[in-house]
Every structure is written in structure tokens, then in C-alpha cells.
Amino acid sequence: MKNYKNKKTEIPEEFEKAPEIKRREFLIRAAKALGCTVAAGSLAYLFYDPEGPPAISKQTRLVSLPDFSLSHIRPSMAIVRGTDDRKKALETALNALGGIEKFIEKGDRVLLKVNAAFASPPALSATTHPDLVSATARLCFAAGAESVTVTDNPINDPATCFLLSGIEKAALSEGAKLILPRENLFHPTTVKDAKLIRQWPLLYAPFDGITKVIGMAPVKDHHRSGASMTMKNWYGLLGGRRNIFHQDVHGVIEELAVMVSPTLVILDGIWTMMTNGPTGGSLSDLKQTHTMIVSTDQVAADAFGATLLEKSLENFPHILKAQDRGVGTADFNSINLIQINAG
Amino acid sequence: MKITSVRRISQIFFVILFLWFCLAATLGERWWQLRGWPINWFIQLDPLVGLGTLLATRTLYAGLLWGLLTVVLTLILGRFFCGWLCPFGAIHQFLGFCAKYKQPLKYKVSINRYSPWQSTKYFLLFFFLAAAIVDLSGIFMAGHPLLVGSLQIGLLDPISLLYRSVNLAILSLVDGSVVHLTAAQRFYDGAWVIGSIFLAAIFLNFFRPRFYCRYICPLGALFGILGRFAIFRIAKTRAQCTNCELCERNCEGACSPTSKIRVNECVLCMNCLKDCRHDTMTYRIYPSESGERVSPDLTRRGIVISIATGVFIPPMIRLSGGTTLNWQAGLVRPPGSLDEENFLRRCIKCGQCMRICPTNVIQPAGLETGFEALWTPSLNFRVGTSGCQHNCIACGNICPTAAIRPITLDERMGTGAFENQGPLRIGMAFLDYGRCLPWAMGLPCIVCQENCPVSPKAIFTRDIFQDVRDYTGLRTKITDSDVVEITDKALPPHRFATGDYFLKLSDTPNSDPFPITGNSENRIEIFNPTPYAQYYAVDTRADILILLQQPYVDPEKCIGCGICQHECPVKGKRAIRINAENESRNREHSFLLTR
Numbered sequence: 001m002k003n004y005k006n007k008k009t010e011i012p013e014e015f016e017k018a019p020e021i022k023r024r025e026f027l028i029r030a031a032k033a034l035g036c037t038v039a040a041g042s043l044a045y046l047f048y049d050p051e052g053p054p055a056i057s058k059q060t061r062l063v064s065l066p067d068f069s070l071s072h073i074r075p076s077m078a079i080v081r082g083t084d085d086r087k088k089a090l091e092t093a094l095n096a097l098g099g100i101e102k103f104i105e106k107g108d109r110v111l112l113k114v115n116a117a118f119a120s121p122p123a124l125s126a127t128t129h130p131d132l133v134s135a136t137a138r139l140c141f142a143a144g145a146e147s148v149t150v151t152d153n154p155i156n157d158p159a160t161c162f163l164l165s166g167i168e169k170a171a172l173s174e175g176a177k178l179i180l181p182r183e184n185l186f187h188p189t190t191v192k193d194a195k196l197i198r199q200w201p202l203l204y205a206p207f208d209g210i211t212k213v214i215g216m217a218p219v220k221d222h223h224r225s226g227a228s229m230t231m232k233n234w235y236g237l238l239g240g241r242r243n244i245f246h247q248d249v250h251g252v253i254e255e256l257a258v259m260v261s262p263t264l265v266i267l268d269g270i271w272t273m274m275t276n277g278p279t280g281g282s283l284s285d286l287k288q289t290h291t292m293i294v295s296t297d298q299v300a301a302d303a304f305g306a307t308l309l310e311k312s313l314e315n316f317p318h319i320l321k322a323q324d325r326g327v328g329t330a331d332f333n334s335i336n337l338i339q340i341n342a343g
Numbered sequence: 344m345k346i347t348s349v350r351r352i353s354q355i356f357f358v359i360l361f362l363w364f365c366l367a368a369t370l371g372e373r374w375w376q377l378r379g380w381p382i383n384w385f386i387q388l389d390p391l392v393g394l395g396t397l398l399a400t401r402t403l404y405a406g407l408l409w410g411l412l413t414v415v416l417t418l419i420l421g422r423f424f425c426g427w428l429c430p431f432g433a434i435h436q437f438l439g440f441c442a443k444y445k446q447p448l449k450y451k452v453s454i455n456r457y458s459p460w461q462s463t464k465y466f467l468l469f470f471f472l473a474a475a476i477v478d479l480s481g482i483f484m485a486g487h488p489l490l491v492g493s494l495q496i497g498l499l500d501p502i503s504l505l506y507r508s509v510n511l512a513i514l515s516l517v518d519g520s521v522v523h524l525t526a527a528q529r530f531y532d533g534a535w536v537i538g539s540i541f542l543a544a545i546f547l548n549f550f551r552p553r554f555y556c557r558y559i560c561p562l563g564a565l566f567g568i569l570g571r572f573a574i575f576r577i578a579k580t581r582a583q584c585t586n587c588e589l590c591e592r593n594c595e596g597a598c599s600p601t602s603k604i605r606v607n608e609c610v611l612c613m614n615c616l617k618d619c620r621h622d623t624m625t626y627r628i629y630p631s632e633s634g635e636r637v638s639p640d641l642t643r644r645g646i647v648i649s650i651a652t653g654v655f656i657p658p659m660i661r662l663s664g665g666t667t668l669n670w671q672a673g674l675v676r677p678p679g680s681l682d683e684e685n686f687l688r689r690c691i692k693c694g695q696c697m698r699i700c701p702t703n704v705i706q707p708a709g710l711e712t713g714f715e716a717l718w719t720p721s722l723n724f725r726v727g728t729s730g731c732q733h734n735c736i737a738c739g740n741i742c743p744t745a746a747i748r749p750i751t752l753d754e755r756m757g758t759g760a761f762e763n764q765g766p767l768r769i770g771m772a773f774l775d776y777g778r779c780l781p782w783a784m785g786l787p788c789i790v791c792q793e794n795c796p797v798s799p800k801a802i803f804t805r806d807i808f809q810d811v812r813d814y815t816g817l818r819t820k821i822t823d824s825d826v827v828e829i830t831d832k833a834l835p836p837h838r839f840a841t842g843d844y845f846l847k848l849s850d851t852p853n854s855d856p857f858p859i860t861g862n863s864e865n866r867i868e869i870f871n872p873t874p875y876a877q878y879y880a881v882d883t884r885a886d887i888l889i890l891l892q893q894p895y896v897d898p899e900k901c902i903g904c905g906i907c908q909h910e911c912p913v914k915g916k917r918a919i920r921i922n923a924e925n926e927s928r929n930r931e932h933s934f935l936l937t938r
Binding site: 118119120121155156157158159160163164180181182183222223224241243244246247248249250251275276278279280281282284285314317318320321 | 370371372525526527528701702703727728729732733734735780786787788789790792793794795796797798799800804840841842843858860870872892906910911912914
């Protein structure tokens with residue numbers, strides 16, 4: 001401590017000198033400092049948010065599906081019995097309705113909404129049969145369709161569902177596009193006068209540029225809603241936590257039927273899943289019912305499908321509710337009904 | 344062409360091949376997907392996996408025989424695997440190159456000097472092999488329940504580590520952006536730990552080139568021990584040279600080629616052959632003119648300590664009872680998994696099953712299910728696109744060590760030759776009545792029942808009519824056979840029109856409740872199956888009921904696939920959850936009298 005002062009004197013002289021700064025250097029440094037201050041200030045001004053964030057982040061634009069039905073065609077339904085060849089049954093039914101050309105025109109871009117909900121093989125009839133998918137796609141192309149797109153948002157793993165159900169192969173082999181659901185393909189929708197489907201994610205992107213929509217579903221038992229047929233099939237267009245709609249399953253099916261106005265629906269009753277639906281899982285859950293239904297009216301198709309399940313309409317409140325909403329008629333005898341035995 | 348160029352081509356080839364196999368481990372039928380690509384080949388070539396499972400199980404499973412080829416080639420050539428084939432080694436070498444790039448020669452030489460710490464890897468090898476071999480003590484103490492081997496080699500085995508890191512951390516980030524392999528984003532619980540260890544391992548190259556290979560890699564240690572007998576080795580052709588140390592500039596193994604070369608550390612990078620200005624370095628049968636050391640710097644004490652800890656730690660872990668009384672019901676293993684003791688003898692934590700799983704439900708277990716189970720496959724039904732898919736046996740057929748057996752669909756489903764055994768159960772579903780909507784909250788749901796893939800369904804329902812809060816004991820006037828007027832209360836319009844509500848009338852006590860088809864403030868429309876039966880009673884009592892289908896699980900039918908848990912709308916903590924109760928692989932976990 002004693003030598004502290006002495007030590008200080010030991011420091012070389014040049015370190016002791018007051019540092020010098022040239023005017024030019026000072027001005028440059030001051031200009032840089034000013035520049036940084038202005039930059040920081042303007043950035044702060046640019047991002048300044050006096051209010052803080054809202055409770056719910058901004059809603060994105062709502063989408064809604066256009067009406068794909070053909071208003072100039074009288075509501076019609078063809079029922080073909082007696083053949084288990086899906087291609088033949090489909091062609092017979094469509095011919096009875098005036099041919100596929102009546103529904104699909106040259107240049108149409110067609111979307112096939114299949115039921116690919118479960119990762120199970122075609123033989124178990126839990127999903128739309130691949131033969132039906134390929135036959136429909138082929139007919140659409142033959143009628144001059146520009147493109148055919150196949151899509152669904154399954155319950156089980158999507159890739160596996162399309163693979164195991166054979167739908168992927170059927171679609172691709174006919175030159176149809178397959179769209180698997182991805183997060184960014186969903187956009188929120190609100191169905192008109194809906195209580196349930198409000199600002200709910202809808203598998204909307206596959207509908208981009210689409211001019212015709214065909215819904216394709218097998219006839220299946222469903223413990224909660226009574227049945228899973230063409231109207232329930234639109235469930236596969238919803239995303240998000242759609243399972244909560246099971247609390248009002250009939251209400252949501254009614255709204256789904258309002259949400260989608262298809263060009264045609266195809267209800268496959270070659271086999272009917274009588275029990276253990278909608279997954280099935282065993283051939284013993286199925287019954288051969290040898291029927292193919294093609295309809296412009298989804299309510300009529302499902303009302304007829306109910307007869308294949310050997311149940312009366314009051315077991316399916318959603319069919320009656322959809323009828324009340326004006327989606328179609330459950331009294332299928334009142335529309336242009338053509339029944340054919342192709343056997 | 345220079346020998347180092349040939350080596351580089353070999354390394355690049357095997358890195359690409361490795362990455363290719365990682366990409367091809369995608370379930371599907373396209374040419375680039377899993378259709379016969381030998382995606383486990385690197386694991387099979389890794390003799391440490393073969394040796395580890397051999398010690399733990401006394402068998403060498405199928406493809407692991409490839410390891411013998413590596414052993415034989417190592418006995419002839421030395422550690423060619425490290426320098427020429429190992430994709431992890433190639434990554435280290437590349438990053439080490441980046442670290443050394445444009446650094447002064449003196450620095451390069453200094454970081455490539457031999458360090459006594461390089462012996463660490465041998466001790467790690469002895470530790471892990473001893474842990475696997477504990478079983479052999481059964482020769483002396485037959486039947487001791489805790490003296491059971493535990494194969495933990497996968498924690499540090501470079502091929503397992505690399506597969507785990509790429510499968511779970513790297514590919515999950517790359518997939519969906521750079522390449523499109525899977526339809527949905529993959530998630531792996533705790534992948535950040537696995538990925539961070541990988542990053543640490545490769546960035547340590549900036550501290551010392553090939554840090555992992557030199558200090559940690561137990562496979563390298565095994566090759567080092569085997570390499571002492573190698574027929575060919577790197578050698579100096581003359582004892583005296585200029586000692587310029589250029590040969591140490593890029594020496595990957597830090598094996599002191601200038602002085603007495605350490606054969607066991609040499610990874611055959613051949614850089615010394617290229618860097619020597621006087622053609623002094625060569626690769627030949629004769630030993631180096633300046634002498635060589637063939638065995639690692641190991642003390643007998645060190646060996647004893649590492650083996651002793653290896654022998655004692657697994658039985659001490661078993662004192663927690665994880666494989667016996669204190670088994671973890673939360674640890675649900677993939678279908679076909681061996682019983683827990685045998686599973687832990689085989690699983691190398693490579694993550695192949697987690698990569699191939701089409702639904703992403705197989706997850707790396709964390710520490711909560713016991714240290715030994717770390718990063719082994721465990722089913723997490725919250726993650727992924729579905730539960731464990733009914734028609735899928737991919738995991739067992741990809742498992743390189745048969746920790747998950749390669750079962751057939753028949754065995755999984757209990758069909759064909761397995762008719763008498765019944766389906767494989769991986770666990771069982773338990774309902775949480777406090778969270779289940781129809782049980783606790785009077786709301787219809789049964790999503791679990793709908794999605795149960797078993798036929799007949801393992802989840803079934805029993806119907807009950809339950810009073811609707813605030814809407815019982817209504818005073819009514821019946822005006823028509825299908826319309827009831829409420830006189831004392833206003834109803835929320837349309838609330839009871841969902842198809843799930845019923846009306847019970849007190850003056851028709853024996854009839855079923857009538858389905859409500861619609862309601863306004865003071866009118867209830869009902870469906871009356873006998874419309875001509877007239878009820879003109881005035882001022883009677885009516886109760887609005889809701890029909891609830893309450894789910895039950897049939898333990899005889901439930902296979903534990905967890906699709907119900909995945910789909911349960913009570914998302915935070917599911918109202919139906921799977922645990923390992925009743926799993927087929929551990930018969931003592933079954934509580935059923937039958938089977």
C-alpha cells in the first residue's frame with residue numbers, strides 16, 4: 001500500500017496523457033450514434049402497441065362451400081338391385097338417371113368425397129369400396145372431366161387409411177388426384193343458421209376450383225347416430241376437435257347436410273354393415289344387400305338406406321331434421337324414383 | 344487416385360446410403376418406401392449390437408450375423424469401419440475438418456496429439472458389456488431375480504445413437520419441409536434431449552476432431568481391441584525421419600504415427616500417407632520401424648472398476664422393482680414386445696420402430712418409466728395420428744434385435760393358427776368416470792365406442808334415461824297425441840330437439856318415454872308411435888329425460904390399441920386411458936381368470 005503512489009508513477013508516460021480525439025472522428029462517431037438512435041426510435045415507433053393483445057387472436061376469413069347441385073335437374077334417385085358388381089351397378093344407375101353426362105360436363109373438375117375413415121381393408125366395408133372409386137373416376141373422365149380429386153379427413157392415420165382401404169390405388173390408377181388432409185388445407189367455415197358448425201375448420205383447399213362434388217359412402221350401422229350414410233359422410237370434411245359434436249350428433253349431421261349440396265351422392269348397399277358400426281371389423285358384421293343407390297337428394301338416399309338397415313325413420317332424427325331444413329325429402333317415393341333389377 | 348480420395352468416396356457413399364435407409368424407413372408401397380430395402384444393415388454390421396445381444400441373450404438374432412463380417416474384416420484390416428464406413432464417424436470427420444480449416448499447422452498438430460483420456464471409451468465398453476452379461480452370474484447364483492442383464496449399449500453405440508438422433512430429431516424437422524415422407528408432422532416426446540446430445544457429440548469436434556470416436560465410442564473401443572491382431576496396419580518405413588509431424592496434422596485417430604504408433608487408436612484415415620512429404624508412411628503387414636503400441640493404455644484397476652460398476656448397477660436399478668412388483672403400468676409396449684426382462688436384454692434404443700410406426704404412437708420413453716427404459720419404445724396415445732393401428736405389425740418386423748418380435752397379422756389378430764390364443768393385447772382401456780361425458784356430465788358422446796376397432800366391440804354401452812336438470816316435474820296439458828303444452832315454465836326453444844331427449848308422462852307410467860322431436864317455449868312435440876291413442880289428461884306431471892349411452896369396457900375383448908384414448912374428446916386428460924394391465928407379454932400382469 002505504501003508504494004501505491006510510486007507504482008503509479010511507474011506507468012509509462014504515454015498512457016497518462018489525456019487521449020485526443022479529432023473533430024472529424026468525433027463528428028463521425030456522433031453521426032453513427034445519432035443514426036442508431038433514430039433507427040431504434042423508428043423501430044420502436046413501428047412496433048409500438050399501446051393496447052396489448054386481444055383475448056382471442058384475429059379470426060381469419062371464413063370460407064363456405066358453393067352449391068354444387070344441379071337445380072335444373074328434377075330430384076331423382078336410381079336404385080339398382082340384383083348385381084354385386086359395383087361398376088355395373090353404378091353404370092346402370094347412372095344410365096337410368098340419364099347418363100353421367102347429365103351431371104358431369106366437359107371441363108368439370110370433380111371432387112369425390114369418399115369415406116376413408118378407418119384403416120381397414122375393403123372387404124370389411126367400413127370405407128368406400130375402391131372399385132366404386134375407380135368406376136366413378138373413370139366415368140367422370142369419360143364424360144370429359146378435366147380432373148378428379150379424391151379426399152377425406154379420416155379418423156385413423158390418413159395415409160394408412162387411404163392405403164389399406166385401397167382407395168389410394170384406385171384413385172391413382174384412374175389418374176385421379178388424392179389429397180391427404182394437412183393442417184394448412186383447413187379453413188374456418190360457418191354453416192348458414194348453424195348452432196354447431198361455427199368458425200370450424202373445414203377441409204376446404206381440395207375444393208379449390210372444383211365444379212362438381214360427388215359424395216360416396218357405404219351403408220353402415222352407427223351406435224350414436226343410428227347410421228352412417230351419405231350425410232354423415234360429410235363429417236370427414238371437418239377438422240379440429242370434431243368429436244365434441246357427438247354431443248349433438250343429429251344436429252351436426254343436419255348442419256353437414258346443409259353445408260354440402262352435392263351434385264350426386266352414391267350410397268353403396270352392396271354390403272350393409274348391420275352391427276358393430278361404424279368400424280365393423282368382421283365379416284359377420286356385414287350383410288349382403290345387393291343394392292346401389294345413386295341420388296341427387298342425399299336425404300332421400302339416406303332414408304332409403306335406412307330400409308337396408310331394417311330400421312324405421314324415427315331411429316334417425318338427423319334424416320327428419322335435414323328434411324325439415326329443406327335439404328331434401330325423406331319420402332323418396334315422392335321424387336323421380338327409378339328402381340332397376342340388373343340381375 | 345490418392346488413397347484418401349478413395350476413403351472420402353467410401354465415406355460419402357456410406358453416409359448417403361445411411362440417409363437413404365433412413366428415408367426408406369417409411370411405410371408404403373412406393374419404390375422409395377419400405378419394400379425390402381435393407382434399412383437395418385448398418386445396425387446389423389455393428390458388431391457391438393451383435394455382441395451385446397449375444398452376451399445378454401446368448402443368441403445372435405438373424406441379421407446381426409453381419410457383425411461377424413465386420414469383425415473378420417477388422418481382424419484383417421484394422422479399424423476400417425471407423426475411418427471408411429461409419430456414417431457417424433464421417434460426420435465427425437467432416438466437422439473436424441471444418442474446425443481445423445485454415446488453422447495453423449502447429450494448432451492442428453496439437454489437437455491431434457494422443458490423450459490418455461482416449462482410454463475412457465474402453466472403460467465405457469467394459470461397463471456396458473458387463474451390464475449386459477450379468478446374467479452369466481446365474482451360473483453361480485441360479486435364479487436370483489435381480490441378477491439379470493440389461494443391454495444399455497444403445498445409449499452410446501454410435502450407430503444406435505445416430506439412428507435415434509436422425510429418426511426422431513433430425514428427420515422430424517426436415518420431413519414436411521425439405522422432403523415429404525409422412526402425411527402428418529411427426530412428434531417425439533423428449534426428442535430435444537436426443538437431438539441435443541447429437542448436437543453436443545458433433546460440435547465437440549470443434550474442441551477435438553473426432554471427439555466422440557476418440558473418447559467415447561464403445562464400438563471404436565471394441566474395434567481397438569480387435570485391431571491389435573490386425574494383419575495390416577499403418578507403419579513407418581524407416582525409424583528415423585525428419586520428425587516434421589506433418590503426418591499428425593490430420594491424424595483422425597490421434598494415434599501418434601510420428602513416434603510409436605498406437606495401432607488400437609488408428610482409424611485408418613490414411614491422412615498420414617498423404618501428408619508425409621517423404622513417403623515414410625505406409626500400410627503394410629510389418630510393424631512400424633519406429634515401434635508400435637498395440638494395446639490401449641488400460642490399467643488393471645480401471646478394468647476391474649468399470650466391470651464391477653457394470654455388474655452392480657443393473658441389479659441395483661432392478662431394486663426399484665421396475666421389472667417385478669413395481670412395474671410401470673404407464674409403460675405400454677408395442678405389439679409383439681417381449682416380456683420386460685427379455686425386452687431390456689435386446690432393445691438398443693435405435694428408434695427404428697418409432698420411425699416406421701405409421702401413426703407416430705410409438706414414442707421414446709422418458710425417465711419416468713425407469714432408467715433402463717430410457718428411449719425404449721413406449722406408446723403415447725396423446726401423440727400421433729391414431730392409436731396403435733389394428734392391422735399393423737410394422738414395428739416388430741423392423742426391430743433389428745427382436746425386442747419386438749416379428750409377429751404376423753394372424754398372431755396379432757388371433758386368427759388362423761393363433762385362433763386359440765386370441766388377439767395380442769398391449770394393454771387395456773380404463774374409463775375415468777369422473778371425466779367421461781355420459782357418466783359424469785349427462786352429455787351424449789360414445790366416441791370411444793364408435794372407434795373401437797375390435798369386432799364385437801370391446802367398448803359397449805348401456806342405455807339409461809337421466810333427468811335433465813331443472814326440467815323435471817313440469818306441469819303439463821296434453822292437447823294432442825303428439826303435442827304437450829307446458830303450463831308452469833318456459834323452455835329454451837329447440838334445446839330438446841336434438842333427438843336425445845325424451846318425455847316421460849306420469850299418467851302413462853307403463854309406456855316408454857316419448858322421443859322429443861321439437862320444442863318451443865311452452866310446447867313439446869313428441870313422437871307417438873300410437874298416434875290414435877289419445878291422452879287428454881289435463882295438468883299432469885312430465886319429466887324431460889336425456890337418453891345416455893354409457894360406455895363400458897369388456898376386459899375380455901379389449902386389446903389396448905388406444906384408439907379410444909386417442910379419439911376421446913376430453914383432450915386434456917382423456918376420460919378413457921390405456922395402461923399395460925392385461926398385456927399379453929407379461930402373463931402375470933393379467934387380472935382375468937380366463938386365458
